[in-house]
Amino acid sequence: MIPFEKCPVCGAELKEKEVEKLLRGGDHTAVLRVRAEVCLHCGERLYAEETVRLFEQIRNKLKRQQLSDFQPVGQSFRVDADRNTNPIETDAA
Numbered sequence: 001m002i003p004f005e006k007c008p009v010c011g012a013e014l015k016e017k018e019v020e021k022l023l024r025g026g027d028h029t030a031v032l033r034v035r036a037e038v039c040l041h042c043g044e045r046l047y048a049e050e051t052v053r054l055f056e057q058i059r060n061k062l063k064r065q066q067l068s069d070f071q072p073v074g075q076s077f078r079v080d081a082d083r084n085t086n087p088i089e090t091d092a093a
């Protein structure tokens, strides 16, 4: 399944967990719950090949607006980060 026993990034131990994966295609976003091997040290996620293929299928459907398989769960919002990063004024010299 997954060709790694240790994290390929930092070499630490991997543990199978259920994770949320956000996928984007065009203007649409889908959230999936999938199994992944997660590094206990750096948080790197490794997905099985069939899981990666599923991601691609879903991205393509999102891009082509083939949305009938998906359940809407709320709206997505884009936030313009520039407007939310005003420097904080302090009295420090």
Ligand SMILES: [Zn+2]
Binding pocket: 007, 008, 009, 010, 011, 012, 039, 040, 041, 042, 043, 044
């Ligand atoms: Zn790692």
